[in-house]
Each structure stands twice: as C-alpha cells, then as structure tokens.
Amino acid sequence: MTVWDRPEPPTRPAPLDRERIVAAAIALADEGGLEAVSLRKVAARLDVGPMRLYGYISTKEELFDLMVDEVHAEILPEEQPGDWRETLRAHAHRTRQATLRHEWLADLLGGRPALGPNALAVNESKLAALDGLADLDTAMRAVETVAAYTIGAIRREIASLRAERATGLSDRDWQRASGPYVMSMLATGRFPALANMVHNSREVSAEVSFATGLDWVLDAVAAKLTRPQA
Structure with missing residues (x-):
C-alpha cells in the first residue's frame, strides 16, 4: 500500500496531518537540503513527538515522495x-x-x-x-x-x-x-x-x-x- 492509499489516523490532541508534515519537511529541505530532513527534525519543527509522525508516514523515503509530489x-x-x-x-x-x-x-x-x-x-x-x-x-x-x-x-x-x-x-x-x-x-x-x-x-x-x-x-x-x- 502506498502512502497515498493509506488513510491518515484520527486527529489527536495536537492538530496534525500530512499536509503540515510535508510543509515542514519542505521548509527544512529548502533551508539545509535533504540531509536536514528527518522524521525527528520534522517532528521538532511541528512541536510534536517523533512517534506521532509514524501514524502518517512510515519512512523518510515516503516523506521524500510526498515532498516531490507537493x-x-x-x-x-x-x-x-x-x-x-x-x-x-x-x-x-x-x-x-x-x-x-x-x-x-x-x-x-x-x-x-x-x-x-x-x-x-x-x-x-x-x-x-x-x-x-x-x-x-x-x-x-x-x-x-x-x-x-x-x-x-x-x-x-x-x-x-x-x-x-x-x-x-x-x-x-x-x-x-x-x-x-x-x-x-x-x-x-x-x-x-x-x-x-x-x-x-x-x-x-x-x-x-x-x-x-x-x-x-x-x-x-x-x-x-x-x-x-x-
């Protein structure tokens, strides 16, 4: 199943969705290149725990796919x-x-x-x-x-x-x-x-x-x- 097929998890205390995750990742990459992008750094940019992201994205490669598509x-x-x-x-x-x-x-x-x-x-x-x-x-x-x-x-x-x-x-x-x-x-x-x-x-x-x-x-x-x- 691709990242586009997989539904997002229900909203939990801090608002989060793939659109916000991808926007944060693109901002990091624009500032420092792909080496500046990791799920941990994206989570820090969004002020959430890194494990929150795994409900939306399984790997960094999926994140890159979403960034490219954006x-x-x-x-x-x-x-x-x-x-x-x-x-x-x-x-x-x-x-x-x-x-x-x-x-x-x-x-x-x-x-x-x-x-x-x-x-x-x-x-x-x-x-x-x-x-x-x-x-x-x-x-x-x-x-x-x-x-x-x-x-x-x-x-x-x-x-x-x-x-x-x-x-x-x-x-x-x-x-x-x-x-x-x-x-x-x-x-x-x-x-x-x-x-x-x-x-x-x-x-x-x-x-x-x-x-x-x-x-x-x-x-x-x-x-x-x-x-x-x-």
Whole structure:
C-alpha cells in the first residue's frame, strides 16, 4: 500500500496531518537540503513527538515522495498550453524554476516515476498534448527525451550553484582563478577546438543556455512526430 492509499489516523490532541508534515519537511529541505530532513527534525519543527509522525508516514523515503509530489503542484500549469511543443516547453521551464526554488528536488528527479497525484497530473498533461500526433511508443520516447534533457541541464546548473557556495567563488571568479592554467594548456596546441571555444564563444546565462538546448531537443522531437506524406 502506498502512502497515498493509506488513510491518515484520527486527529489527536495536537492538530496534525500530512499536509503540515510535508510543509515542514519542505521548509527544512529548502533551508539545509535533504540531509536536514528527518522524521525527528520534522517532528521538532511541528512541536510534536517523533512517534506521532509514524501514524502518517512510515519512512523518510515516503516523506521524500510526498515532498516531490507537493512540488509537482508548482510544475503543473493552471491551464494546458495550446500545443504539444508549448506544453513540453512549459513543463520543462516550470520544472527548472521549481528546482531553483527547491534545490533538493534535483537530487530526487530522474529515478523511478513519481506516483503522487500531482506528478501523475503532470505526466498526463504531457502525454495528452501528444495524443493523436504519434503512436504511443513515439509519444513516450518524446516525453522521456525532453525529461532527460531537462533533468540533466537542471542538475548541472544546481551543481554549479552548490560549487559556488562551497568555494565562495562565482563562475567568473573561478574562471579567473583557473585562467592561467587553462591558457598554458591551450598554448601547447594540443586542444585547438577548446582554444577556439575559449577565445571566440559567446557566454550566455544559464537561463538562455537551458532555453536554447530545450528548443533544439524539441526540434528533434518535432522531426520524429512529422509523419511522411502518403
């Protein structure tokens, strides 16, 4: 039986429910990452005994599942965008925005499918947007491909943000600090493609980089959805 199937226990002296438990856990994770979340710490945040929580949640993994599903409510648009491309684009951007608000989400994306009602609604929205445009297998691969790009790009961005906080160096500061070494290596002539990139490429923001890559992925999906003319 999943945590969503299991009924909550009757209300007891201090008001408590899964919604309050999940909100407290998300607040802790937003402050200190997933390592800051435990049933004991959540109980302390709610000013109840830890054993009270076990009537609602059996394990920390169930708590993480509930947290992920709660954030999926932020990802689901209030209205379905007009076409498949806008739907998948909107979900990707909203997933990135939600993860920037809740960095711990990056650590929980990409594993087994999330089964909570909000996560199911997100996946329903994406598949429904492709309904009638391709066979089911093609639609599934399209959704998976966009999700793989989205999760990978988000994790890279979050890793960069964490590195900045850990070292105290912004990306620009890190580039300056490592510049002499990089330039000396490029001067050997062993890395001409990298040298061309360093000297001639245009630096863009993480948001622009994400949007550009996403559009390229959507272009590739569009090519697979285009059916040959009879």
